[in-house]
Amino acid sequence: MTNHKHLSMRGVRKNYRFFTLDDLTLELEPGQVMGFVGPNGAGKSTTLRLAIGLIAPDAGEIRVLGHDIPKNQAAAKRDVGFVSAEMRLFPHATLGWHMDFMKSIYPEWDGGYAATLVKRFNLRTEQNARSLSLGEHVKATLLLALARRPKLLILDEPTTGLDPVARHEVISEFMDVLRDESRSILFSSHNTVDVERISDTIAFIDRGRIVECSNKEDFLDRWRRIQVQLPPGTALPDLPNIVHRQIDGHFVTLTTNQFSEGLQALIGPHVTGIQRMNLEEIFVANVMHHREARGQ
Amino acid sequence: MYSGINISQTDARPMYLQILEQIRARVAAGDWPPGKELPSIRALAAALNVSVITIKRAYLDLESEGVIVTRHGKGSFVADVNGLAGELTEAKLDEHLNEAAALGRQLGLSEDELAARLRRAQRNLEKK
Numbered sequence: 001m002t003n004h005k006h007l008s009m010r011g012v013r014k015n016y017r018f019f020t021l022d023d024l025t026l027e028l029e030p031g032q033v034m035g036f037v038g039p040n041g042a043g044k045s046t047t048l049r050l051a052i053g054l055i056a057p058d059a060g061e062i063r064v065l066g067h068d069i070p071k072n073q074a075a076a077k078r079d080v081g082f083v084s085a086e087m088r089l090f091p092h093a094t095l096g097w098h099m100d101f102m103k104s105i106y107p108e109w110d111g112g113y114a115a116t117l118v119k120r121f122n123l124r125t126e127q128n129a130r131s132l133s134l135g136e137h138v139k140a141t142l143l144l145a146l147a148r149r150p151k152l153l154i155l156d157e158p159t160t161g162l163d164p165v166a167r168h169e170v171i172s173e174f175m176d177v178l179r180d181e182s183r184s185i186l187f188s189s190h191n192t193v194d195v196e197r198i199s200d201t202i203a204f205i206d207r208g209r210i211v212e213c214s215n216k217e218d219f220l221d222r223w224r225r226i227q228v229q230l231p232p233g234t235a236l237p238d239l240p241n242i243v244h245r246q247i248d249g250h251f252v253t254l255t256t257n258q259f260s261e262g263l264q265a266l267i268g269p270h271v272t273g274i275q276r277m278n279l280e281e282i283f284v285a286n287v288m289h290h291r292e293a294r295g296q
Numbered sequence: 297m298y299s300g301i302n303i304s305q306t307d308a309r310p311m312y313l314q315i316l317e318q319i320r321a322r323v324a325a326g327d328w329p330p331g332k333e334l335p336s337i338r339a340l341a342a343a344l345n346v347s348v349i350t351i352k353r354a355y356l357d358l359e360s361e362g363v364i365v366t367r368h369g370k371g372s373f374v375a376d377v378n379g380l381a382g383e384l385t386e387a388k389l390d391e392h393l394n395e396a397a398a399l400g401r402q403l404g405l406s407e408d409e410l411a412a413r414l415r416r417a418q419r420n421l422e423k424k
Contacts, residue, residue: 033340033347168345175342193305200349217353220310276308 004066004186006030006152007051017290021046021208027153028201031181033174035199035216036120036188037283043189043208045084048156051186052082063149071109073214078106081145084156087137089129095140096125099147106148114147120169134161142170146177155187159194167191171198196220196279206287216279223282224259227273228252239266243289255285301344312353315401319354323363323374330376334364 005027012024021043028034038044049055050062053073062069067076081251089098095118103109118125121139132140138161145153151176159167175198177183189195196216203213212219230236230250241258255277256263266272277285301318303311322328328423334340337355341348358364365388366372400410 031348171345172342175345178348179338179342181338197303198347199312200347215349216347217310217312217349255310278312 003217004030004191005063006032008061008063009047010061012047012050012057012062014055015058019043019208020048021050024050024210024223026203026210026213028184028186030151030184031178032200033047033178033185033187033198034046034201034203035195036186036203036205037190037192037279038188039287042205044144044205045156047205048082048154048186048188052080052154061294078108079151080154081148081150081152082154082156083145085160087141089132091130092128093130094126094128095123095143098129098140098144099125102144102148107150109138110147110149113149114143117143117146117173120173121166135163135166138162139166139170142173146173148287151183153183153185153187155185156183157189158187159189159191164243167194174198179220192278192280192283202279204283204286206290211286211290219279219282220253220276222256222258223277223285224256225281226254226256226259226264226267226271226274227275228254228267228270229272230270234270237266237268239263244285254256257286257289301340303344303346312350312357315340315344315351316354316357320360320361320363328374329338330374332374334372334374336371 007026007028009024012021014021019041024043024047026034026047036044036047046055050057051064053064053070053076056070057114064076065079068072069076089095099111099114103111117123121136121143123136123140123143125135125247129137129140138158142155142158145155146171158174159170160266162170171194174185174187177185187195199216201213202216202219204211227272228236228251230252232250236245236252239254241256241263242254243257244255254267259274264274300322301315303314307314309317312351316370319328319334328334334355335343337348337351340346341351344351355366355378359372362375364372367388396414397410400413405413
């Protein structure tokens with residue numbers, strides 16, 4: 001079992017009237033966190049729903065913990081925890097009732113861990129779901145998934161609606177899950193700071209397609225902004241791997257997705273500055289570059 | 297437990313480098329003495345809320361700098377050329393030499409040819 005990829009998607013397609021998710025290929029290894037980043041409507045939620053078997057693909061192959069999805073989703077779901085912001089608890093039942101309910105369905109339910117999480121998340125078991133604040137509701141749904149100790153956690157925008165303190169609490173729990181190298185997390189987020197911090201692998205998605213999927217350190221290593229001041233009468237030579245150039249008189253700003261000392265040498269002595277880029281900047285530059293390349 | 301290590305979002309240096317430099321400083325100051333076992337990669341990742349791959353990168357770089365020594369299945373230790381960590385480094389050298397010898401045989405290299413390759417690698421290191 002441990003040799004299986006926790007998630008693999010190959011050539012997955014899903015057609016809707018106004019939207020197509022196409023050629024989706026992803027792999028998640030045990031012990032890893034994959035952050036899924038994309039603009040609104042890019043297909044993040046659709047992808048996660050395909051992975052958990054809530055919707056069936058029109059083409060392609062999906063495997064979760066070694067099980068074919070959606071065919072064997074019942075077997076896979078025992079070890080998968082899924083949380084999305086759209087999830088609703090029963091409004092007139094208490095958190096304690098929900099915890100008992102999960103316990104009766106899932107034999108792996110860890111009551112001790114659930115009680116710890118209630119304390120850490122500052123929740124009350126006797127409170128009705130209806131009266132929970134947005135942040136408490138998010139933490140309650142995460143608690144119900146975490147305390148099952150699933151092998152794979154699939155989280156759709158898990159930190160949306162949380163204040164900074166709650167976000168910190170929740171992210172600490174995610175990293176705690178990862179102490180066990182047989183567990184993994186796939187999560188989508190608009191918050192690139194969270195993604196940059198805790199992901200091992202990052203997948204960018206835009207308009208129904210994966211723009212790029214790679215090891216995080218790789219991403220951050222390759223991308224650079226290079227500032228150049230050209231003396232009068234000189235021009236830049238032809239340069240490889242430049243995804244964007246902005247020219248303002250003698251001042252040129254280049255964005256590269258494949259920085260190397262060789263590239264710097266090619267530009268010559270007129271480089272005035274080289275900056276690393278954070279994930280948000282890389283994401284925007286990457287998406288714009290791919291939209292241009294595809295003529296959109 | 298390792299809350300003394302901080303990661304700043306406004307620091308222009310990448311996260312792995314911030315972690316690496318703070319560990320190096322602790323070793324240099326003697327707070328982390330030779331032979332001290334470092335937290336496991338996953339434990340430090342959980343303590344700092346940082347991805348496993350980032351800690352891995354920091355440890356790999358510290359290892360190639362000779363600040364720490366990592367043995368598979370045993371963990372990472374602050375290096376000490378003469379002490380316990382030194383022994384670990386020696387054992388590690390033997391491991392690598394054994395692998396090199398096996399690869400050399402696979403390629404059909406003679407003893408002299410393999411030794412020449414090693415000397416070339418040493419010269420390359422000096423050039424750097």
